[in-house]
Amino acid sequence: MPEESPPEPSEPPGPGSGEAVERTRAVLAGMGAPESLAAPLVSALGPGAAAELAGDPWRLLALRQVTPEQADTCARHALGAAASPDDPRRGRALIGHLLHQAIRYGHTAVGEQHLQSAARSLGVPSPPDAISAALDHGEVMLFETMPEPDDAEPGGGEPPEMPEPERHYALARVGLAEQELGEGITRLSGTSEPIMDPVTAAETLEAAAQRYGIDIAPQTSAALGAVALRGVTVLTQDAGSAPAVAHALAGAAAIAAGSETGIAVAAPTAQAAAVLNAELAGIGPGTGPEVEVVPLAALLECDRPGSFRRGAALPIDAGLVVMAEAMALDVEHAAALVEACADGTHLVLVADPAQAPSASPGTVVRDMIDSGTVAVAELPSTAEPGPLARLATLAAQGELGQVAAPGREVVVVPASSGTEAAHRTVQLLTDSIPRVLRLPAEQVQVVAATAAGDAGTEALNAACKERLNPGPGAHHGFDIGDRVRVRADGPGYAVGDTGHLREAGGTGARVELADGRLVTVTDPAHLGLGWAVSVADAHGGLWPAVVAVFPPETRGSRPQVYTAMTRTRGHLSIVHAAGPDLARAVRDTATIDRRTRLADILREG
Incomplete structure (x- = not known):
């Protein structure tokens, strides 16, 4: 089930950010890159983005939407014959790119052999040198773990040699956070x-x-x-x-x-x-x-x-x-x-x-x-347990089953295509649930299994906006009354919050959250349309009613389907256009594996 990845952290625009964007735009033009990347680069690299980029065109890879091939093309445009596959700047940037990719899949660290193999597949001639360059730059950190020793051979033979440590690499902010988390848990347990x-x-x-x-x-x-x-x-x-x-x-x-x-x-x-x-x-x-x-x-x-x-x-x-x-x-x-x-x-x-x-x-x-x-x-x-709990329990056990729901706590709506799934979803949100359950659309959250496609979050948000709050997007793509989701933490709000845009002006967007509080979101990049959210974005949220949408493109797993089912305490409508593949995924894909270090840190104490 492909999930919309969380946004890269970005800072609200500060004094002089306009000039920084203009300087970055000029550098991008000189290397043949889209000038629209200027603002995201300033958010990712800071006000010195232009100077960084001029000195190292592979810094383009700080943006998730830029591929290594595109960065290489821009580097050749900027550096000419001086651009080469063994440029230390290129190797360093590609190591960072690979670790950023790992983060988007939820991993906190990557083993040394895996990282070297991935770097080699991107044309890095000497992965160890590239890793060393990334470590020297400070964005990447090395963590070593000693494997558990084998039991000594009986008979009083020679003691076994000390094993080589297992080496893992992580982006500094994530690796440090995981290390500090493990040490902090140990501290609390010990004090x-x-x-x-x-x-x-x-x-x-x-x-x-x-x-x-x-x-x-x-x-x-x-x-x-x-x-x-x-x-x-x-x-x-x-x-x-x-x-x-x-x-x-x-x-x-x-x-x-x-x-x-x-x-x-x-x-x-x-x-x-x-x-x-x-x-x-x-x-x-x-x-x-x-x-x-x-x-x-x-x-x-x-x-x-x-x-x-x-x-x-x-x-x-x-x-x-x-x-x-x-x-x-x-x-x-x-x-x-x-x-x-x-x-x-x-x-x-x-x-x-x-x-x-x-x-x-x-x-x-x-x-x-x-x-x-x-x-x-x-x-x-x-x-x-009620129908919702029974349905979710079946999913947790590997079965995409059916349950009796005399109070209409659970409704399954089949759809033959993504287009029909989108139509049924909007119909449930704007008509069926408000009319039958007496719940306003504001209390109903659409949770979709994919971002792209005819019934992904992007298409569903466009359809919901057209039906519920049409407008030109006068405020950085939003209109007063839009349902929005928060993509980053800030004063009074958290990533994953949903609410409604009530005001917009020079100080930012005023958003009313589920608990009635009004908060100010200063960076427009920290907001997205929120009538439909991905399963990842819905994680940690609870709503009176949820419409879970599984388009034909869904590649599901048991944990993700279960998570979608448990985002509500009241009513769940399932719009099912994924065919038998969804039941197969719930049965066969029981876990979502991630490479992490926390358990080892805790065991080492």
């Missing part, structure tokens, strides 16, 4: 003390259950006992665990209050936080738990992409920090969260391991579980 003993925790949970009028399952109580004792805990859930998750959050709040440690609870996006807050509000109305779920970017006080006020110098003011929908966490956001937890903080990740990994690099939760270094406890599924 924590129990915040409540097991007997007191059990009594506290029993009192909370009576106060809220709920029944906290023994399995949930046992899981919360681990939370009270251990510094880092993963609480696993499944498609039918929503009530248990709400009870666990309420119970964690009670433990935090009883131990006077304080609690902070985050979700990846504003819409997920809104859904979880609504579920918490349904616990003991008027006497419910005094805890509010906030978007992660708000908890960390993000001020621009990749920059957070909360950190080691200004940690989160809580001794118990809980992250819900944690499968959406990539290594960079997870590292920022862990860094913002002071020594002794208890960190809890609540996650459904059957979901796809994060849109950005890493498999944080899976690696933590596989490392065997953190506490893992399972939250129970409800005894009587």
Whole structure:
């Protein structure tokens, strides 16, 4: 299932950015490259992009849309006979290009042999020299891991030789984030003390259950006992665990209050936080738990992409920090969260391991579980799962099945082509769901399996805009009233948020998020149309209703189909134009493999 890759990080335009773009445009013209690349290059390389590009035409490869062949052509245009395959600048740039490609597939690092082979296939005469040049430039980092030693031969023979370390290479920002994440988790595990003993925790949970009028399952109580004792805990859930998750959050709040440690609870996006807050509000109305779920970017006080006020110098003011929908966490956001937890903080990740990994690099939760270094406890599924949970459970088991849904919780709409799938999707969004379920289109999210094609996110967004909010795109391609998705973190908003454009002016776009807050997005590149989003973009979001679209081009997997199915607590319409291939993918493609280092870092301690 091809996913729209997350955007490359970019900074909001600063003073003088217009001049930087003009200078870059002139350099591009001189090398025969499209001048439209100037603004993206300034975002990627900074205000000195023109000088960098003039000194090294292969810096064009900083942009994902530029291929090595295109960069070579521009280099020959700029350098003439001086452009050669063994130019150190070329080798360095191609190593960076390969690692950027790996990131887009979710890998955090690439093994040495694999990287050298890939570089050789691009015509790099000496991959080791190219890797050395990339390391010297500082954009790439080397990480070494010692393999597990073989058991010594019996009989008192010579001790085995020390094995060669396994070498992996990573882009500096991702490699450092993963390293710091592993070290931070180890720090929290090593500095924590129990915040409540097991007997007191059990009594506290029993009192909370009576106060809220709920029944906290023994399995949930046992899981919360681990939370009270251990510094880092993963609480696993499944498609039918929503009530248990709400009870666990309420119970964690009670433990935090009883131990006077304080609690902070985050979700990846504003819409997920809104859904979880609504579920918490349904616990003991008027006497419910005094805890509010906030978007992660708000908890960390993000001020621009990749920059957070909360950190080691200004940690989160809580001794118990809980992250819900944690499968959406990539290594960079997870590292920022862990860094913002002071020594002794208890960190809890609540996650459904059957979901796809994060849109950005890493498999944080899976690696933590596989490392065997953190506490893992399972939250129970409800005894009587509804149609949505039953359908998703079948998918998690490898079956694209059917379930009875007398309340129309699940509707499957077959389509014979991408064109018909797009028509059915728009019909569901604008007519059928609002009319039958009394849900406005604003509460319905389209989640598509592909970006391209007649029923991919691009075509669906164009069709939805034409139907719901036609206009000329007067504000950097958008119109007031457009539904938008956020492509980067910023003050008050997070990547993956969806909302509506309410105002636009010199200071930026004013977007109303799912929780009613108005935020200002200063960089137009950080917004995209949001009536339809990819499965990757939907990860970490929850909506009252979802239309999941599987066009004919879909190449699916079990985790991605399951993730699409679990983005709603209320209603799911499936527009199915993928034929038998989708069922085959759910049955046969059980995992999404990524190359990561976190589990090894944690085991090394």
